[in-house]
Amino acid sequence: MGRVATIARRTFMVGSVAILGGVAFGYYKYKQPAENPLLDDLADGAAALTPYVLINADGITLITPRADMGQGSYSVQAALIAEELDVDLNQIKVDPGPPSKAYYNTALANDAVPFPSTNQSAAANTMRGTVDLVMKLMGVQLTGGSTTVPDGYEKLRVAGAVARETLKAAAAEQAGLTITQLKTERGAVVLPDGKRIPYQALAAKAAEIKPVTDVVLRPSTQWRLVGKPMQRVDMVAKSTGTQSYGIDMRMDGLVHAAVRLNPRKGGDVISFDASTAEAMRGVQKVIPVTGGVGVIADNTWRAFQAVDAIEVEWGDAPYPAEQDQHWQVLADTLDSGDQDARPRDDGDVDSMPMTIKAEYHAPYVAHAPLEPLNATVRVTSARVDVWTGNQIPRMTQANVAKITGVPVDNVHVHILMMGGSFGHRLEDEVVKRCAEMAMALPGTPVKLTYKREEDTAQDFTRPVAMMRAQGAVEAGHVTSMDIRVASPSILDSQMGERQGMGLPGPDATITQALWDQPYAIPHYRVTGYRSPKLGPVSSWRSVGASQNGFFHENFLNALIHEAGADPVEERLRLMTDEPSRKTLEAVAEMSGWGGALGANKARGVAFCLSFGTPCAQIIEITNGEHGIKLDKVWVAAEVGRVIDPVNFENLVQGGVIWGLGHAINSQITYSDGMAEQDNFYDFEGLRIYQTPEILVRGLENRDHVTGVGEPPVPPAAPALAEAIFQATGTRPTEMPFANSFTFV
Amino acid sequence: MKLTVNGTVHDVDVEEDMPLLWVLRDEVGLNGPKYGCGVAACGACTVHIDGVAVRSCQTPVSDVDGAVTTIEGLGNPSEMHAVQAAWLEHQVAQCGYCQGGQMMQAADLLANIPTPTDADIDDAMSGNLCRCGTYPRIRAAVKTASKTLREA
Numbered sequence: 001m002g003r004v005a006t007i008a009r010r011t012f013m014v015g016s017v018a019i020l021g022g023v024a025f026g027y028y029k030y031k032q033p034a035e036n037p038l039l040d041d042l043a044d045g046a047a048a049l050t051p052y053v054l055i056n057a058d059g060i061t062l063i064t065p066r067a068d069m070g071q072g073s074y075s076v077q078a079a080l081i082a083e084e085l086d087v088d089l090n091q092i093k094v095d096p097g098p099p100s101k102a103y104y105n106t107a108l109a110n111d112a113v114p115f116p117s118t119n120q121s122a123a124a125n126t127m128r129g130t131v132d133l134v135m136k137l138m139g140v141q142l143t144g145g146s147t148t149v150p151d152g153y154e155k156l157r158v159a160g161a162v163a164r165e166t167l168k169a170a171a172a173e174q175a176g177l178t179i180t181q182l183k184t185e186r187g188a189v190v191l192p193d194g195k196r197i198p199y200q201a202l203a204a205k206a207a208e209i210k211p212v213t214d215v216v217l218r219p220s221t222q223w224r225l226v227g228k229p230m231q232r233v234d235m236v237a238k239s240t241g242t243q244s245y246g247i248d249m250r251m252d253g254l255v256h257a258a259v260r261l262n263p264r265k266g267g268d269v270i271s272f273d274a275s276t277a278e279a280m281r282g283v284q285k286v287i288p289v290t291g292g293v294g295v296i297a298d299n300t301w302r303a304f305q306a307v308d309a310i311e312v313e314w315g316d317a318p319y320p321a322e323q324d325q326h327w328q329v330l331a332d333t334l335d336s337g338d339q340d341a342r343p344r345d346d347g348d349v350d351s352m353p354m355t356i357k358a359e360y361h362a363p364y365v366a367h368a369p370l371e372p373l374n375a376t377v378r379v380t381s382a383r384v385d386v387w388t389g390n391q392i393p394r395m396t397q398a399n400v401a402k403i404t405g406v407p408v409d410n411v412h413v414h415i416l417m418m419g420g421s422f423g424h425r426l427e428d429e430v431v432k433r434c435a436e437m438a439m440a441l442p443g444t445p446v447k448l449t450y451k452r453e454e455d456t457a458q459d460f461t462r463p464v465a466m467m468r469a470q471g472a473v474e475a476g477h478v479t480s481m482d483i484r485v486a487s488p489s490i491l492d493s494q495m496g497e498r499q500g501m502g503l504p505g506p507d508a509t510i511t512q513a514l515w516d517q518p519y520a521i522p523h524y525r526v527t528g529y530r531s532p533k534l535g536p537v538s539s540w541r542s543v544g545a546s547q548n549g550f551f552h553e554n555f556l557n558a559l560i561h562e563a564g565a566d567p568v569e570e571r572l573r574l575m576t577d578e579p580s581r582k583t584l585e586a587v588a589e590m591s592g593w594g595g596a597l598g599a600n601k602a603r604g605v606a607f608c609l610s611f612g613t614p615c616a617q618i619i620e621i622t623n624g625e626h627g628i629k630l631d632k633v634w635v636a637a638e639v640g641r642v643i644d645p646v647n648f649e650n651l652v653q654g655g656v657i658w659g660l661g662h663a664i665n666s667q668i669t670y671s672d673g674m675a676e677q678d679n680f681y682d683f684e685g686l687r688i689y690q691t692p693e694i695l696v697r698g699l700e701n702r703d704h705v706t707g708v709g710e711p712p713v714p715p716a717a718p719a720l721a722e723a724i725f726q727a728t729g730t731r732p733t734e735m736p737f738a739n740s741f742t743f744v
Numbered sequence: 745m746k747l748t749v750n751g752t753v754h755d756v757d758v759e760e761d762m763p764l765l766w767v768l769r770d771e772v773g774l775n776g777p778k779y780g781c782g783v784a785a786c787g788a789c790t791v792h793i794d795g796v797a798v799r800s801c802q803t804p805v806s807d808v809d810g811a812v813t814t815i816e817g818l819g820n821p822s823e824m825h826a827v828q829a830a831w832l833e834h835q836v837a838q839c840g841y842c843q844g845g846q847m848m849q850a851a852d853l854l855a856n857i858p859t860p861t862d863a864d865i866d867d868a869m870s871g872n873l874c875r876c877g878t879y880p881r882i883r884a885a886v887k888t889a890s891k892t893l894r895e896a
Contacts, residue, residue: 070839238840241815301766419841657877
């Protein structure tokens with residue numbers, strides 16, 4: 001089990017003990033609120049068996065602290081707990097729980113250490129273990145980085161097992177039997193005579209006894225749920241229009257708010273005139289907010305109409321006004337030679353005759369989840385309540401405490417189901433603006449909904465990035481590859497500008513998925529350059545890997561073409577990681593790689609190891625009379641363990657569509673300091689008519705488990721770029737491809 | 745003015761140019777129709793007026809000349825429409841935010857073309873954006889619903 005068996009497991013067990021000690025059923029004797037936040041509001045007769053299992057009069061609730069943006073995280077977390085707890089998914093409710101240190105995310109450490117994910121050595125794992133501990137101590141409760149499954153894979157099953165064994169102990173004591181005489185099944189302890197005691201009937205007793213923390217996890221051969229097709233817990237609601245999202249918040253006395261913020265993001269408000277807006281029907285109040293002005297009304301549309309009627313004079317943007325200037329900054333940054341990091345330097349790149357050169361560009365892209373940003377906040381002198389869909393509840397709690405002056409413990413953040421995120425809801429500006437407005441109406445719940453145009457204009461996009469690379473081939477093989485990439489810093493924008501923290505070292509996202517690819521190219525160098533601050537940026541599904549996967553694989557395909565080699569064979573020859581090789585072999589086999597193609601058809605292949613998951617894709621296109629049509633995509637991804645094959649396939653297909661849609665159609669460009677695109681007619685991703693058939697295979701060729709929310713994104717663009725090159729003889733060098741090629 | 749929604753008559757006092765979407769959401773109190781773009785570019789707000797799919801975000805309430813059906817009126821968890829049952833069977837949704845509109849559009853498609861071709865499905869559904877990329881499942885679910893409706 002490599003890492004899990006050594007350092008992380010030890011870290012984890014220590015962590016568990018701390019958590020489990022506080023699990024304390026007995027909120028009298030063992031109450032440790034900092035450890036188990038569920039104990040704070042526990043009623044008599046209820047038991048919070050771990051921070052993940054709550055049993056009370058309403059039934060069994062499993063706490064699923066990783067936020068659900070559509071990726072099915074509630075279901076997958078619930079299934080891992082339920083597997084050991086012996087309950088079925090239709091017997092339980094899920095709840096994301098309160099913001100709490102107990103729900104720290106250990107798996108984030110995997111991308112925070114200077115070792116590639118393929119390195120499971122003692123040194124690499126020791127450092128991951130150390131960073132794990134730091135994450136735990138800081139209580140980093142974050143959903144992102146494809147970490148939900150790797151983080152919860154053991155932890156949640158242990159939580160289920162602890163609760164189950166404690167319930168058995170309670171039943172044994174009550175019935176005068178020994179634990180070994182008892183079984184559990186479908187939410188009940190079963191006595192030797194077949195009598196069933198429902199877990200709920202044991203809650204009061206379980207709350208009084210010491211938790212059983214010495215548990216052994218079941219082998220996978222005994223699993224009932226994990227690895228088998230499941231019905232997601234949210235699927236009935238989402239198939240009937242009855243799922244509620246943040247934007248659907250209703251409560252007595254709720255008022256509707258809209259804002260207009262400086263579209264030159266971060267610029268000042270010089271002046272505004274709201275006299276027209278104030279006279280409009282339903283408008284209750286106009287409130288200046290940081291960077292703009294807001295309106296409170298009795299209806300969302302009236303609030304939208306009113307903010308649009310405000311005359312505002314905006315200040316300049318704190319970044320270059322025109323898109324060309326942004327590209328120039330990146331070019332200048334590469335020219336300056338002022339590097340941020342050089343995480344890979346194999347062989348002797350400088351001594352090689354680099355005859356093949358390329359420059360590729362990746363634009364800013366917006367997140368644009370279909371549910372626009374929104375938040376509901378109610379401020380009173382004693383407490384603040386926040387209802388929103390968000391990936392960083394503890395940061396939001398702290399930010400709202402700062403704005404309102406209410407102590408952080410009295411800020412209650414209620415995380416709601418999200419209509420998509422893709423990294424958008426790692427930012428909480430909407431909550432901050434809503435809190436500012438709610439301060440002006442004490443006691444009144446204020447729901448702020450961004451107009452779509454506002455959501456796009458205010459987005460912290462994926463950064464622009466520019467790659468310059470050179471390489472060499474010899475005797476039919478790739479021998480040298482030297483990649484230099486420049487972009488503004490995501491981490492500096494997130495942690496520096498928004499959270500007021502410094503960035504002590506290089507920004508690892510700039511060279512993400514460039515330096516750690518499993519290729520033994522003899523002369524192989526990767527250098528990252530951090531440009532001066534440009535447009536505000538953040539994490540966009542697959543983060544640095546989204547542009548770097550395109551850069552690396554598009555250039556590798558160019559070199560392989562120059563070498564006259566086969567792009568699958570040459571990659572297999574260069575690959576140093578067995579699971580990666582098997583992933584590429586799988587996709588080649590699925591697609592019948594090397595076989596004859598029909599008229600006007602072409603194929604392209606790409607591979608990317610990101611977030612620890614190797615993912616390979618082959619795409620087939622037709623270059624027809626009216627343009628390029630995407631026909632079919634084959635995808636293989638190695639995750640160690642597929643938790644739910646149905647949701648896995650859906651997520652992988654969605655990741656491919658995300659990667660293709662933006663590579664073809666989407667960009668954000670600046671003019672006069674403002675994004676030139678503002679809605680889905682000029683920023684649309686992929687629609688159904690352009691969507692190819694997508695065949696998916698999940699691989700389980702290794703022990704350690706990794707996520708799949710992001711890894712299918714990076715290979716999509718370069719696989720398509722290669723197919724376009726094969727079809728047209730012209731290699732795409734910049735996204736979106738629709739700027740240079742016609743698609744149907 | 746009077747508005748019939750899912751079989752119930754509502755008396756609403758709103759501006760004539762208020763889009764039907766916001767009347768349904770903020771005045772009638774229905775959450776099924778979603779706000780995604782406000783400009784008929786995403787389809788999340790799709791409802792039926794006398795059985796025909798329309799974008800409620802671009803339909804002034806004063807232009808509504810028939811009975812409105814929202815996703816809540818198409819069927820419910822205990823009594824699902826064939827389209828909803830197919831959506832559940834194929835587990836189409838990821839975030840689910842667009843799916844109410846997708847299902848309303850699909851129901852309209854199947855009412856007009858009971859056995860749609862792949863091209864018919866792509867034509868009818870291309871106005872409905874899904875940012876999660878559930879299109880392969882939408883295609884499959886439309887075909888399943890088509891079969892169910894024809895066999896009913």
